[in-house]
């Protein structure tokens with residue numbers, strides 16, 4: 314192989330994912346096991362970390378083997394192994410990390426520690442060859458941040474959520490409305506179910522004022538919005554039956570040049586951000602939805618980016634700078 318090849322492993326939350334990507338951005342192989350359905354059916358409907366850990370343990374070996382065989386390579390062909398080391402659920406991260414370190418030792422390969430948000434942010438350079446610097450909005454189940462990406466590992470944080478992440482808010486609203494019991498949504502994440510059902514509603518039916526509209530900085534807040542929606546649901550439950558579609562399309566009405574992370578797979582939110590970006594005369598770029606939600610490709614690609622930039626191979630694990638200088 315004349316190209317650099319990186320195996321990426323992602324287990325930060327509830328997806329066990331792996332991929333092999335080369336220097337040109339070609340994906341040689343990938344595999345993924347999603348735990349979404351299992352977690353949706355637990356008592357709380359949220360992720361139970363020890364359950365996630367157990368499922369990662371049961372699947373990691375098979376997922377990595379499937380990835381390598383789909384790629385038609387053996388571990389000895391790899392230039393390095395990249396793995397998400399933070400942020401995420403400690404129990405979940407631990408499974409991917411110890412499995413990778415085992416491979417690293419066995420095949421004597423360099424190890425590249427990957428920051429999950431850096432991987433979400435750089436995915437666009439795999440699909441669109443965007444140059445630094447660029448603005449990125451990362452919206453997912455665990456995070457919400459706006460940053461100027463000046464280099465592979467050089468992020469200037471411009472704003473963040475002061476409370477919960479937008480995906481977390483959507484998941485809570487979805488649980489409150491038991492969307493999992495809807496026959497079309499039984500395997501969908503909360504955010505995806507909301508996108509699906511919101512198509513039935515008119516977003517202007519309820520007058521919801523998103524919080525922080527007049528704040529003079531780039532921070533975000535989502536608990537306020539969640540409380541407004543919660544109150545609306547309680548009120549509607551008391552009145553007549555509730556109009557889920559109407560509530561959901563209002564919930565999706567939140568509003569950068571690159572947007573990524575699980576919530577960025579929402580076509581409504583993408584369209585809204587596109588309008589904002591166009592008004593500021595910039596183009597909005599999004600990876601395709603399957604690369605916005607957690608996946609192994611983004612981790613492998615982050616490994617390629619770090620190899621090319623001569624960054625963070627085996628050392629520098631704590632050196633990823635996310636705070637303004």
Ligand code: KG4
Nearest residue numbers: 453454455480502504505575576579606607
């Ligand atoms: O990036 P991701 O896969 O995992 C984290 O790093 O958090 O994002 C998962 C989040 C979940 O909260 C899920 O409800 C949300 O992304 N999500 C969506 C959609 N698909 C997934 N939110 C809105 N619309 C979607 N289509």
Ligand code: ZN
Nearest residue numbers: 453574575607
């Ligand atoms: Zn993520």
